[in-house]
Amino acid sequence: MERDSMSSRPLGILVVGAGAIADLHVAAITADPRCVLAGFADMNADRARTAAYRNGGVPWTADLAGALARPDVDACIVCTPNDTHENLALRVAAAGKHLLLEKPLATTVEGAEAIVEAFTRRGLVLAAAHSHRFYDYARTVRDEIASGAVGRPTLVRLALLGGWIWPDWRSWVIDPAKSGGHALHNGVHLLDLVTWWIGSRPVSVYARGQRRTATELDVHDYLEMVVRYEDGAVAICEMSRAHRPAALAQRDVVVQGTGGLLTLTWDGEGPLLWDEKGAHTLDPGVAYGFAAQLGAWLDAVTAEGAGTSVSGEEAATAVALGVAAERSMALGVPVEVL
């Protein structure tokens, strides 16, 4: 599937799953001249048709097998509920297509390993959509650590705090059977980032969860996950949909290293606006993470670049951490990372 630079046909990308997150991927596809949107596949035909209509009348189908057999489909972006990732990813691999798979890679460690193995065996490019890796803040922290500015990290704090909860009780993300729980659904973003920053092997997780929005929730809307690494470093990850006021959106980063301290202040990313409703930080106009994420995956697929996308192995580590965090919360004890 490698293409040379003379090739005139851009890479055809099939989007599997036409839910909310698909829009962000499609916007990235539209903006990159190296690829085109080949169509939508969704088990819900209405949803596939609506998405296709909204995107210039591209092909749509509820028949994934048929779509994967199309010769103009070179690669897939799978953005379906988490519990379907394993099955769909294995079908994409069997069809010989490259894959950008929404996080988490799978909801079990075994599932994640099976996916990685399937793509490795066929020489196909597998990347996981750990989109935060492509945000400016995350790359800044990574660059500063890599430059040696703070020495070797000994303590990392990462908090992504918000107050909005998922739409209503029918949402699959608050069904742990479908999402794997919040540690796997959103927690993997943080677990992947801090592991990338620290660059050591995670050995144990102690996680605590709360259900603040409603005691009837089956997932934790607030997570406090403490990861210990082989080199002695500790990472504290907080993922929240539980904070009040509901409009709160706070990102907090601390890296204490053997040679310095890095912090990101709550108002450190954008201009401040005071209006009749209070104080707000404006969108800082930083790079669009989904475009950078798609670009990195395309680099790896077309072998033009160094391949900076999030590899299947890294995504599988994030799954192992997420699974350990869910287990730690269920048992109330620290859990070793397998």
Next chain:
Amino acid sequence: MRTLGVLLAGSAGAGHQNHQAEMYAPGFAAHPGFRIVGATEDRSGFDRADVDVVSVCVPFEHRVEVVTAALRAGKHVLVDKPVALTSAECAQIAAVAAETGLVCLPAYHQRFHPAIRAAREAVAAGRVGLPWNVQADFLVAGGGPVWPYGELLNFAPYATDAIHAVTGLPVTAVYALARPVEGPEDLVTLCLTHERGMTSTVVAGRTPPIAGVQGLSLHRYRISGSHGTLLADATRPGVTVRGEKGTRTAWAGHGTVHRMLTELHAAVTGGRPAELGPADALAALLLVEAAGESVATGRVVRLDNEQARVS
């Protein structure tokens, strides 16, 4: 304002530190409510009529003996922190203090920081609703280790005491991580569970020096409640000064030791207990011991809060 006579007892501290000379003596000297009337390295002077308060900084092996002697001599006491090396010793001090009814104030002065006071008042006024989580960072850049003690004993109690001052919720369980593995720990992470299901994660430690930073490089608390979120950054209030020698912050207001002494003065002259007493010191030490056990075993350790209640 009634002026209280102070006797400085001892000049020891944790490791290389001399809190008497560096913190308390200058604090008493600058405070209008106190007058230093003498100093002693043993127990002489405890019976002096012009002494109202004894400021105790004697070595740990004499702490129980000196503090209880001062209390039995009818003097109020300011005790350097940690009050003792073990909860058992602290319990002895607490028992005598309770018996005499005198003020015995453990010097966890950070809870008197204006940012922490403001947070405490906001929480007590219901501004964040019912607190369900606290995150705290207490990092000091440079200054050298307090060998042979680690920062679990030296720094962590400042932060856990501040959390207690703000929320009033005792700790029921702890999971702790510490580094380095060999020797006294310089950086600890405490995962605490409190009464009412509140959780907290506390980072405390001493880090390599940072240009422009004198002491605390990061000292802050985030209190999350049912109806709001509060960020209390104890590096504020402050102005930032940038010059040829780098960046530093400054503020002319009274420091935490001065504010603690104001509470000591108010308690003594008002004939009331100080807001911070031996029970708080005992709770802090029980937590330090439980955290130490957690570091050693890798397990979550539960605390028996009955032990911390002083009758």
